Amino acid sequence: MRILTYIFSFFLLIIVAGAIYATYLFTLADDKGYTFKEYKPPLTTQIFDINGKLIANIFEQHRFYANYNEFPPRLIEALIAIEDTSFFEHNGVNIDAIFRAVIKIIKSGGKTMEGASTLTQQFIKNTELTPEKTLERKIREALLAYKMETFLSKEEILERYLNFIFFGHGYYGIKTAAQGYFHKNLNELTLKEIAMLVGMPKAPSSYDPTKHLDLSVSRANNVIQRLYSLGWISKNEYDEALNEIPTIYDDTLTQNMAPYVVDEVIKQLSPNFKDLKTGGYKITLNIDLDVQEMARKALQFGYDEIVKRDKDANLSTLNGAIVVVNHQSGGVLALVGGVDYEKSNYNRATQSTRQPGSSFKPFIYQVAINLGYSPMSEVADISRIFEGGAGNNEDWKPKNYGGNFEGIITLKQALTASRNLATINLALDIGIDVIYSKLLQMGFKDIHPDLSLVLGSFGISPLEFSKFYTMFGNNGVIKEPQIIREIADKEGKILLEFPSKEYRVSEEGQSFLVLDMMRNVVEHGTGRNARVNDIEIAGKTGTTNKSVDAWFCGITPEIEALIWFGNDNNKPMKSTEGGARTAAPVFREFLTQYLEKFPDTTRKFNIPSDVRKGLYKGKSEYYTPKSPLPRMNAKFNESEILF
Template sequence: MGWLGRILIWGAGLTLVLAILAAGAAVVGWFYITDNLPRVESLTDYRPPTVTRVIAADGSLMAQYYHQRRFLVPINQVPRQVILAFVAAEDGNFFKHQGIDLLGILRAAIANIQAGRVVQGASTISQQVAQALLHTPAKVWVAKLKEMVFAWKMEKTLSKEEILYIYLNEIYLGHGAYGVEAAARTYFGKPANELDIAEAALLAGLVQAPSRYSPLRHPRRARTRQVYVIGRMAEEGFITKEQARAAMDQPMDVELHSPRTVMAPYYEEAVRQWLEERYGSKLLYEGGLTVHTACDPAMTAAAKAAIAAGLAELTHRQGYFGPLKRLSPEALAQARSRPVGPGEVAPGARQEAVVTAVDRGKQRAELRLGAARGYIGFDQVKWAHPPVKDLSAPTPRVKSIEEVFAPGDVVLVRPEKYSANTQSWSLELVQEPVSQAALLALENHTGRVRVMIGGSNFDKSQYNRALQARRQPGSAFKPLIYAAALDHPTKVYTASTQILDAPITYDDPVKPGEKWRPKNYSSRFYGPTTVRQALAHSRNVVTVKLLSELGISYVINYARRLGITSELYPNLSLALGTSGLSLLELTLAYGVFDDQGILMDPVFVERVNDRNGVEIYQSAPQKRQVISPATAYLVTHLLQGVIQEGTGRSMLVLKRPLAGKTGTTNDLRDAWFMGYSPQLICGVWVGQDDNSPLGKRETGARAAGPIWREFMGQALKDQPAEDFPVPEGVVFARVDRNTGVPIAAGGKGGFFESFKQGREPAPGEDSGGGQSEKPQDFLQSESFGAAPVAPAVPGATQRPQALPAPGH
């Protein structure tokens, strides 16, 4: 064999070795590139992060929770022009290639070389889907190889429609919008199935660089891209030249659209916390749940308005807290020197203003709101007396506008009306309330929580005073004690039972050697008093005596039956509502009386559906018959008396059957109004977070009552005025309203009192039922030993409390 043969043999061998090495390298490279690639088959169940929506009872949107704002839309619901706009903009050969467009790569390379920079991409739609799913770096060649391999695999497994479905739902299109549906809602305020050619082209133009071509930030660039996409659609034959021309000439109305939502932030946050606790953070923010709540938007709006008005009235009575700040002489001179004009003033909206002059003769102040000028007269600020810290001191009177304003004061005002003749606004002095309010409204028979407001301003405080706060209910707790009396298994009490309202003394369990003498809010004693009169007029002494007779342990256990779960301190001050409760549990307890003895679980969330519409939660509130319907009605009948002749008389203006009770705590720190109609149960609390007094004479009737009255008036205005249903086992007998003594047949006067069957008094019978004290000298002081302390009961501790002066 010659040298040529040897060279050929060696060449052939080397070629074989190189071929083997190349094949091995290709195999290694293939395994390296395909290593950790997800299974393409899994894409048939494409489940990207989607928005969880919270829906109110009327179907309106309350809130959205998400990490990526995406709404899945089936490909068959995406208009043809939208699909073709994205294909034309990003991958004209999409329907022809198998995931990799070699001609497109060559064309893009030539264009980029000619431009000296990257002006055209070569990634197909399939590659873009691969990049989005693999989260690969944009400019790493190994990553590009992975994308190409994965795109090729997708084309082998998925149809073009399935790839487009993933693509149109996955792509990011700026301003937090993922997918065409979110983008259509964001930029145009409508769903993707309503997009026309011009709008579709604008969105398709965003894919390359959403921030660079944002129509909100860079409208000219966005317009350039839109024209390009429309031109590409025409070049590919997707639309006619006439359609392209019409689309290019079409004016665009693009703005950032935020979904209109129900303003119920405390309710929304309670639902969000419930969802996160039940389903976890991932499912909440990525699972695409649809959450249906019991929230009523109209009632919620009425409640917010009632709270705002009630707190505004309260803050007027509390006095003027002074200016927000004072300007320096230089800043004041600058404010005065500005040219006068209408300014940027929104009627009815609160804003800051500077007092520039105070006219002693005309008793009015001039204020400036930037360029705008306004006036406030003395009549509008008569309420603005200094706050009274000593509740026993008289309320000061404002005698001059100079007591309220001084030049340089920065105050909060509400512009009302502009006069072009005087170039000035009429203004109202306002101030942010220091007090808080909470309101809960539940639907009778179902427990659906229609309204929950946990404070006056969620933006300033997310603390939910309807659920989280434990405040003393004062006399609002008394109906639970009277219910326990009417339901006592051995002692007979009726609405006509008399109890002596007279001075009484107990040993103070906290301060040995000292005495506690409960007294009524009026500091008077009223002698023999019926149970009805005692509850209607919130007589503290009678309630303390009744609690003592019933036994504290019995009453605490009875309150537990009504749904009270908070700690109840086992001493006689319980009669005055000194143990803190939440607004929710007290409202539920009142619901037992309204619902004929049934304790309902509150329903905030009615049902939850997953992203496929499958129901994964349905509320099934427990209904527990905790007291008899007869007892519940007797309490309701008594609470109707509170409104008809007692501390709730202001509710008579609503002209419908109502039952309710005021509550005021020691030193006027908490004000309550709890009540219900046959349709709706509502509780209102007003107080201050630092537990300071609300102000002089700020009782439950005055501070909380107007809010309850205004809300219930609006909430029930379209509902019939129904009577409370009378259950079996309740009978009526005509008795004297003041004494409870039965009136003989044919006698005049009196009214029909309700009794449990068999406990109604006969004419001439002692109304006390064996439990009343004989009305001797009711001003004679009675002394008792130490206030009885109940044995330990579940949820109550044996920590004694000082017995305070009573509330109302």
């Protein structure tokens, strides 16, 4: 019987050797380019706010790469103890283990294809071969493992293995798993945490500690016992590790703190970075997560107030948006494209083009001031009928809110009270062709040269609109709002920076005159609901026909915030909703939070050197050499000239 066993074993070895040799020759002739030199697994790109706080992870496979020198020695010991004890002795293949596995395969009639894999073979199996379970594939796996070890060092193989392998819960690579499950870097892990991690690859779903903590701990204890039986840890280390139950975190993979922002970043970068979700980039934004949360809460506040006032509001279409910009730098500090991203990922801050209504009027007044009009220049707030102006041979009969007329009033009074008729008459005095031309020079697009333009009857997104509002807080210079600050590669090298483009559209003093008129809007006009104590605020409300859109655009010496509310289907809100009631209180809510967080923010607007003060009808008013106070009823006091 023993002789038969020897004969069987002999022939078995011949068969195996022949199969290995044949496959070896086949592999040499057709190695399919297995050079093993290039290893570029997909890596997670991370997005950070301006203060270095993580905003989100974006990826195809959630993986952070760790170099070999980041692996603690105990981690390497635990891995090879449980997976491949002779790893540092073999050449990629454990011959004894293969022989035992082949016997099992033959005895099972080819039904069993398991065992005998070294760590090198496991890596080959997962990266280079198909998952089929055949003897030929097993032999190819062994040969490729041997070949790999002629190209790579043991350390390089371990580095690739630990960065490639799946650890459950969507985590690829041990660095990702350590940060995800334990919120720790590799060098901070305890022995029990290490044991849990190295035990997971055998059955990642079963040993995921967020789902099966008992199984994960049991598997980890097997790793610890193996380490102890090999004499690689002491009795004290053994006892301490067995008794430890680590704290496990069940985080979302993306950890997306600002989904509307992240969507916009991906949209902006994808055309130039095709590997955005696999390249391991580090993207820094101008967004401040604290300000982002303030803006989100303020928008929610405004939405809730609308719902309280209107029990019949259509909650499936009612929504809003808010954009906060540092008008000095152009950095977008916050961007919220809707009240609830989970219910609707449509980004109203960037994708929705809504009519700005009266919130557009400051630009008409800026054109007038740039042409030499004064805030004290007078205009007629009287009714006008424009034959055929409404289209379809119907007359256009624009009205003021409330339907009344003020007669002859100043530009400052007209803007403060948002008088439609006075603004239309001002436009007629200037010439609609002149206004249209000047607005194009400012950078406005998709506008039409007709009188309805001066009342904001065109579409624009809140983010795009915020660009033009920077001119008022930035002394006549428009700053292009920038969400992205810079993008770096996985090594931290800056690849691209995103400075804000700028261009001047008004002289400093002329821009300040309109800013001061808008300050009066908040102090005494339609923007009173936006007032906050101890800080100067300029702004403008906007309400379109039938309360379809409600805006407030507010400016402080450092920042601006544009708020919009309306229905996604362009249906009217309740008739009592509008810029003053609906949007302005949201600015107040936001700015109150902002000042609590940033109490040292600048609270007074800078007055340009060419701005002066004089008395007009008994009141002190600003003027410039280009836009002097009307001579009648004006007195100039040189001691009040402001420098």
